[in-house]
Amino acid sequence: MLTLRIETILRELVAVSTPITGSYLATLNRVTSRTIREDIKTLDLSLVSNGAYIDSIMGQGYKLRITDEQLFRNYLKRVSGDESTVEKGIPKLPEERVTYLIKRFLLSERYIKLDDLADEMYVSKSTIQNDLVQVKNKLSLYDIRLEARPNYGLKVNADELKLRFCMAEYIFERREGKAKQLFGSHFSLLSQSELDSLLEIIVSQINFHRITVSDIAINNLVIHMAIAYKRIKDGYHINLYKTDLDEIVEQKEYQVASEIVRKVEEQFQVEFPQEETAYIALHLLGTKILLQMNATNKIIKEVVEEDISKIVGKMLDKIESKLNLGVCEDKELIIALSLHLKPAVNRYKYGMNVRNPMLEDIKKNYPLAFEAGVIAGAMINEHLGIEVDENEIGYLALHLGAAIERRKSKIGPKKCLIVCASGLGTAQLIYYKLKNQFGEGLELVGTTEYYKLRQYNLLDIDFIVSSIPIQEQLPVPVIVVNAILGDSDIRKIEEFIVHTNHKFNAFFQEELMFLTKSFESQEETLEFLYTTLLEKGLVDQTFLDAIYEREKVAPTSFGNLVAIPHPITPNSDKTFLAVCTLAKPIMWNDKPVQFICLLSVKKNSQEDLQGMYDLLGEIIHDSSIVEKLIKVKTYEAFMKVLSKEKA
Incomplete structure (x- = not known):
C-alpha cells in the first residue's frame, strides 16, 4: 500500500x-x-x-x-486503481486529512466529536481544529455548513441536493473511466458488484433509447444513482420546485430516467419518488452530447439553439482579441463548443456540479488552452449570468486545445524571400544552398534585389534572408547573411526555423527578474511585483486588482511549484514577463509554489505569442527545469539554464 x-x-x-x-x-x-x-x-x-x-x-x-x-x-x-488509495490507511498529509474529514461528516448521521476524530487519525485536537478551516471552506462551495452543538460535536447542515453533489465529489474515485468506491471503515455505500449492476442498467437503457453520452457522464450517473439509492434507503429525499419538476417531466430524458429507475427498483428493492426520477433525468439533460463532428449545418441547427451559437461566436471573438490564436474560424471548434454548451446550460440551470478528472493535467499541459477556457467562461457568465467553475473551464479548454493543435498541424513550412545586391548569380547560389540545406522544411518564394522589395506582399512571408543590411522597418524579421553562406549563416537561419517565436531573451529581462526572494505568502509576493512594476511605469493602479480577479476564476498555480499570475484582461502598454523565485515555497491556493512568472500581455496585441506560451508550457511541465531555475542566483545563470534546456 x-x-x-x-x-x-x-x-x-x-x-x-x-x-x-x-x-x-x-x-x-x-x-x-x-x-x-x-x-x-x-x-x-x-x-x-x-x-x-x-x-x-x-x-x-x-x-x-x-x-x-x-x-x-x-x-x-x-x-x-483502488488498491492504493490512502483512505485504507491513516491520512498523513493535510490534504489527506481534509478529504477524510469531509467524507466522515458527509456520511455521518450523528454529531461527531473532535476528540473522536483526533483519536481516529492519530493527531492532536488542535491539528483537527486547524484542518477544519479548510474543511469548512470546501464545504461552503456546496452551500454546506458544519453545525456545532456543545458536548455533541459537529454535523453537516445542507440542502439534500447540494449534499448529494458534494458526496459525488468526495466519496468516489473516478479513475480509468469506472466509478470505484473508496472503501474504508466509515465510507462504505455499495459493493463493487452493486455499482457494476447500476452501470449495466444505465448503459442498456441509454443504448436502447439511443442517447449518446460520454464515458465520464455515464460514470457520473452511476455515482449519483448509488448516492440516491443510499439516501432514499436512509429516509432522505430530493425536493424540487413544482415548476422545475413539471419542466423536467416533459423532457424525453425523463422517460429514459423512469425506465432506469424501474429497473433499479426491481433489482435493489427500493422505491424512488417522482422527484428522485426527475433528479436522474437532470443528469441525462446535463450530459447529452452528439458525436457526429462531421454533422451538416442543418443537423447542427436542429440540435443547437440560435442563442447558444451566438454565445459561442462572441466567446471565440473575445478569445481571438485577447490571445490571437487564429482559431475563431475553426468550424470543428464552433460545433464542438456549441454541442458542449447546450447540456452545460442545463447543468448550470439546476446547480449541478460536474467533476473533471483531467483538470490538473489540462492546466499543466495546456496552460494556453486553459486561459482561453477562462475567457470563454467569462463570456458565459456575461451572457447567461452563470458562474463557471474550474471543472467546466477545463472541458472548454479541451475543445480549444484541440483547435490550437489543429492549427499548428496545418501550418506549413516557413516562407522565405532572398534579398541580394550582388546580382542574380549570388542570389541563386544562396537560393540553392538553402534549398539543399533545408529541403521541404523551408519554402523559398523567390529572390529579389533590394529596390524591388516593395513589389512583394511581405505579409505572406515569414522572414527575409538578405546579404545586405536593411535599415527600414519591415513587417517581417530580416536575417543578414554573407553573400557566400557559411556555417554560422546556416545556423542563424536554422535557429529561426526550428525555434520560431523562440525569442525568450526578449521576454525575460534582467530588470524584471527577482531571484531567491524570502516572501512568506502569495499576497506579499504579488504586492512586491505590483509595486515594482508600478514604479517602472509598466502597469497602472488597476493591475493588482485585475490579477486577483483572475485568481478568483481559477488559481494560476499549475503544479510543479509554478504559478503564472496575470490580469484577467490585458491592460499594459507592452508585453512582458516578470520572474520571481523564492528561497522557500509558499502556498498558492492549495499548491506549493516557488517559481512565479507574472505575465502581462499588451492591450489589443497583434503579436504572435505562441512561442512564449509554448516555452511557459514546457517550464510548467518539466520539474527538472523548474528545479534548476529556482536554484540560480543571477540573470545570466537563469538564461543559461533556459538556453541549455531549450537547445
Missing part, C-alpha cells in the same frame, strides 16, 4: 527523464529531505519486484530505472 505522498513521488519520477533531487521532492510534499529518503526506500522496495528500481545518483538525485516494461506497466495500473 502506497501513501498519497509516495504516489506523488512515483508520479514525479515517471514524468521526467532526468534525475530529481530529494530537496525538490521534499518541497513539493512539504516534508523534510529525511522523510523523502525514507519514502524513497519504501517505494524502491515496492518497485524491485515490479519491473523497476530507483537509482540514487550522487550529486544529481533520484532516477527511475525500468527493467521490465510490461511488469512495471501492470504495477502502475494497480497503483492507480
Whole structure:
C-alpha cells in the first residue's frame, strides 16, 4: 500500500527523464529531505519486484530505472486503481486529512466529536481544529455548513441536493473511466458488484433509447444513482420546485430516467419518488452530447439553439482579441463548443456540479488552452449570468486545445524571400544552398534585389534572408547573411526555423527578474511585483486588482511549484514577463509554489505569442527545469539554464 505522498513521488519520477533531487521532492510534499529518503526506500522496495528500481545518483538525485516494461506497466495500473488509495490507511498529509474529514461528516448521521476524530487519525485536537478551516471552506462551495452543538460535536447542515453533489465529489474515485468506491471503515455505500449492476442498467437503457453520452457522464450517473439509492434507503429525499419538476417531466430524458429507475427498483428493492426520477433525468439533460463532428449545418441547427451559437461566436471573438490564436474560424471548434454548451446550460440551470478528472493535467499541459477556457467562461457568465467553475473551464479548454493543435498541424513550412545586391548569380547560389540545406522544411518564394522589395506582399512571408543590411522597418524579421553562406549563416537561419517565436531573451529581462526572494505568502509576493512594476511605469493602479480577479476564476498555480499570475484582461502598454523565485515555497491556493512568472500581455496585441506560451508550457511541465531555475542566483545563470534546456 502506497501513501498519497509516495504516489506523488512515483508520479514525479515517471514524468521526467532526468534525475530529481530529494530537496525538490521534499518541497513539493512539504516534508523534510529525511522523510523523502525514507519514502524513497519504501517505494524502491515496492518497485524491485515490479519491473523497476530507483537509482540514487550522487550529486544529481533520484532516477527511475525500468527493467521490465510490461511488469512495471501492470504495477502502475494497480497503483492507480483502488488498491492504493490512502483512505485504507491513516491520512498523513493535510490534504489527506481534509478529504477524510469531509467524507466522515458527509456520511455521518450523528454529531461527531473532535476528540473522536483526533483519536481516529492519530493527531492532536488542535491539528483537527486547524484542518477544519479548510474543511469548512470546501464545504461552503456546496452551500454546506458544519453545525456545532456543545458536548455533541459537529454535523453537516445542507440542502439534500447540494449534499448529494458534494458526496459525488468526495466519496468516489473516478479513475480509468469506472466509478470505484473508496472503501474504508466509515465510507462504505455499495459493493463493487452493486455499482457494476447500476452501470449495466444505465448503459442498456441509454443504448436502447439511443442517447449518446460520454464515458465520464455515464460514470457520473452511476455515482449519483448509488448516492440516491443510499439516501432514499436512509429516509432522505430530493425536493424540487413544482415548476422545475413539471419542466423536467416533459423532457424525453425523463422517460429514459423512469425506465432506469424501474429497473433499479426491481433489482435493489427500493422505491424512488417522482422527484428522485426527475433528479436522474437532470443528469441525462446535463450530459447529452452528439458525436457526429462531421454533422451538416442543418443537423447542427436542429440540435443547437440560435442563442447558444451566438454565445459561442462572441466567446471565440473575445478569445481571438485577447490571445490571437487564429482559431475563431475553426468550424470543428464552433460545433464542438456549441454541442458542449447546450447540456452545460442545463447543468448550470439546476446547480449541478460536474467533476473533471483531467483538470490538473489540462492546466499543466495546456496552460494556453486553459486561459482561453477562462475567457470563454467569462463570456458565459456575461451572457447567461452563470458562474463557471474550474471543472467546466477545463472541458472548454479541451475543445480549444484541440483547435490550437489543429492549427499548428496545418501550418506549413516557413516562407522565405532572398534579398541580394550582388546580382542574380549570388542570389541563386544562396537560393540553392538553402534549398539543399533545408529541403521541404523551408519554402523559398523567390529572390529579389533590394529596390524591388516593395513589389512583394511581405505579409505572406515569414522572414527575409538578405546579404545586405536593411535599415527600414519591415513587417517581417530580416536575417543578414554573407553573400557566400557559411556555417554560422546556416545556423542563424536554422535557429529561426526550428525555434520560431523562440525569442525568450526578449521576454525575460534582467530588470524584471527577482531571484531567491524570502516572501512568506502569495499576497506579499504579488504586492512586491505590483509595486515594482508600478514604479517602472509598466502597469497602472488597476493591475493588482485585475490579477486577483483572475485568481478568483481559477488559481494560476499549475503544479510543479509554478504559478503564472496575470490580469484577467490585458491592460499594459507592452508585453512582458516578470520572474520571481523564492528561497522557500509558499502556498498558492492549495499548491506549493516557488517559481512565479507574472505575465502581462499588451492591450489589443497583434503579436504572435505562441512561442512564449509554448516555452511557459514546457517550464510548467518539466520539474527538472523548474528545479534548476529556482536554484540560480543571477540573470545570466537563469538564461543559461533556459538556453541549455531549450537547445
